Amino acid sequence: MADKIATRHAYGEALSELGKEPNVVALDADVSTCTMSCMFGEKYPDRFYNVGIAEANMVGIAAGMSTLGQIPFIHTFAMFAAGRTYDQIRNTLAYPHLNVKVVGTHAGLTVGEDGATHQCLEDLGLMRAIPEMVVICPCDGNETKQAVRAIASYNGPCYLRLGRLAVDVVTEFPGYKFEIGKAQSLKDGTDATIIATGIMVQIALKAAAELEKENINVRVLNMHTIKPIDKDAIINAAKETGAIITAEEHNVLTGLGSAVSEVVTDTVPVPVLKVGTEDTFGKSGNAEALMERFGLNKENIIEKVKKSISMKK
Template sequence: MGELIATRDAFGSALIACGGENKDIVVLDADLAKATMSVRFKEAYPERFFDVGIAEGDLIDTAAGLSMTGRIPFACTFAVFAAGRAFEQIRNSVAYPRLNVKICGSHGGVQVGKDGATHQAIEDLAIMSAIPNMVVLNPGDAVEMEAAVKAMVEYDGPVYVRLGRNPVPVVFDRETYQFEIGRGTVVREGGDVTLIATGCLLDVAVKAADILLQEGISAEIINIATIKPLDREIITKSVKKTGKAVVMEEGIIVGGLGSAVAAALSETCPVPMAFIGMDDTFGQSGDAADLMKYYHMTAGDTVMKVKGLL
């Protein structure tokens, strides 16, 4: 297994690197800096860091105000608080006027584990995707997160990015990988089925493809780090070749990547599809690995879905 790095750790490192290059970057947090890893920016550039306390509405509105002075604010908190408690401020104060605010939601998905259902943001990608003007990112590994943060700085407009709590394998090569908002990536070519994955399920897709290959089934892997705007072209091209697709996400399928891909393919290339993700249910407290098994988001579950399509 390759190097294991949590995407929130990569986020913290990328903030420091970008902050050194661009003095307009400021970082705000809602009393969770050690968890979101924005604390690293605080230690490096304390004069450009603001902790608003446990007040997520203030976090977003303050970031909105700073953006109107020419700053590039990164507003950090847990994903469940960003998508839930601060939804109104994100919608009306940031997205509606299309301000240059970057909203960073850490601890997304059920892998938060023993924090339980109240803190497991399984609907954040769906909620943020429903907001007009909002770009929604969910990088799959540390390399992609670092590249995504740089792209967020360069992009003029509101962006939501999900950060993962637990370490995940590094899939991409730091020297060669190129990230572009709105573009997917072919991680592995194949001809029998397309695995369309986002976030930490990218590694699950790779493991599932390895298992399938041993059984003579060739899976193409498409990594979708940008949930919105969705790269319809790369998905359609792959599915036209394979004729089948499995969409994989650590979150609610309805309104998330699964829904977005299904809507796109219904117009461009209708094919048999299956989905890995959360059905109409909340998470629960437990070990992260056990929860992934319980909600059928493992490589083995993906293999079963593929065989069901075949």
């Protein structure tokens, strides 16, 4: 297994590599050493713009640049990318379907000591509610790098959610290929399906391994694209395993769990139980301790898997 790497760090490497394309530009709201867009800035200073703490203006500048044939990647913390600039993203980028990539780093509880004001647990919901917005949350460094290349090739607005913590690489195996809107099966199973995104993919795999010791065979789907969501993978999981558990470092309202539930209720109604924050703000503290405090752990996933199986008809 490869060494742990934060998705934001892998992103910086990928963006720097992508800079070989002369129409790629990067803008940052004065946090480039945190978002890792600084790697691009060091290699291509003539195409890197620090707009300062003016996130809304950054969106407008990027929108204008995109109309001239450039591909802007804009960067700030997820709380500001999805929250502070929501109006500009909705009306200035998405409504005219401009080719701008919004990158929100430091998402979720694992921002840790920065506390509730910076722990964005609503961004997936905010961004997926915008018409025609692509929403992606990669689980590891390898997937992040492939996702960056994919969204650069996609003509339209995208939101890419990245984390602060270094995480295990679980997608670096032969045959792995990132495709927008296509979930990746990381483990097969027949008793239930865990559909996870971001850092929760690694935790889901650990939960599945523990359940295997109890002869409970669980499928694990890596749902890196929240929108457009892979309806076929969800429907197949519902038909073939009869129970679904979602896992996300996000509010259980409006995010992955809601998106999966919408598909299931319209097609193959089966139990859908959700692991995530329960409609609450975060707290300041150690990142790993916060994940435990809010139940974003393998123990909670295991409990939900067993409960969902007991609910099967």
